[in-house]
Structure formats: structure tokens, C-alpha cells
Amino acid sequence: MKKRSRLYALFALAIAFAIVLAGCGGGGSDEAGNAGEATVADAETIYKRHCLSCHKADLSGMNLNNVGSRRTLEEIEEKIRKGGGGMIAFENRLSDEEIAALSTWLAEMK
Numbered sequence: 001m002k003k004r005s006r007l008y009a010l011f012a013l014a015i016a017f018a019i020v021l022a023g024c025g026g027g028g029s030d031e032a033g034n035a036g037e038a039t040v041a042d043a044e045t046i047y048k049r050h051c052l053s054c055h056k057a058d059l060s061g062m063n064l065n066n067v068g069s070r071r072t073l074e075e076i077e078e079k080i081r082k083g084g085g086g087m088i089a090f091e092n093r094l095s096d097e098e099i100a101a102l103s104t105w106l107a108e109m110k
Contacts, residue, residue, distance in 0.1 A: 038097040043105030046098050050090065059109065062087070068110040077103035 038046065047055075055061040067076060080099050083089035090099065 038095065038101040042098070043101040046094065046102050047105070050094065051102075054087075064106065064109065066110055068107040071107075073103055073107040076106050 048057075055064050059065050059067070071079070077099060079087065080094070080103060081089060081091040094102070
């Protein structure tokens with residue numbers, strides 16, 4: 001019976017430890033203190049993680065070269081959100097902040 005009590009106590013301690021750890025870390029923040037916001041500096045990382053396989057490192061895949069001179073920021077953002085023309089939609093895969101950062105970064109490609 002004593003072994004069972006110790007086992008329950010150990011289990012309870014492990015659960016409590018897991019709960020404490022789950023509360024640590026969280027949203028994080030950048031150097032400016034903007035918790036959870038993706039910046040234009042993050043856009044390249046977002047691109048590498050989600051877009052590179054189709055659009056290539058040099059933006060040549062599916063013709064993203066100079067996309068900012070052909071489409072407005074709003075058009076680029078809409079395309080990322082909704083997809084179309086063979087592109088998948090990212091509105092349920094990326095946060096609004098990530099989409100905004102990626103759109104801004106691409107709109108600067110002129």
C-alpha cells in the first residue's frame with residue numbers, strides 16, 4: 001500500500017511540474033517588446049518555411065520575381081490568404097501577422 005501512495009505522490013508531482021513548465025515560455029517577444037507579432041525581418045524565415053518548396057530561394061518559381069511591381073500589397077496579401085491558380089490558401093496555416101509580414105516583404109520585391 002505504501003508503494004501505491006508513493007506512486008500517486010510521484011505522479012501528482014510530475015503533473016504539477018508539467019503544469020508549471022507549460023506556463024513558461026509562451027508568446028515570447030522581439031527586441032521591441034511586441035509579443036507575438038511577426039515583423040518584416042521574420043518574413044524571410046516564414047518564406048523559407050512555407051513558400052520555398054514552390055517558389056524557390058531566388059523567387060523564380062511561379063514568377064515571384066518583381067511581384068511588388070505587378071501587384072499591390074493588398075493583392076499579394078489576398079493571394080497568400082486565399083490562394084488560387086494552383087496556389088494553396090494560407091489563411092488557416094499562417095497567422096494574420098505572418099501573412100502581413102510576408103506580404104509586405106514580397107511587395108518590396110520590385
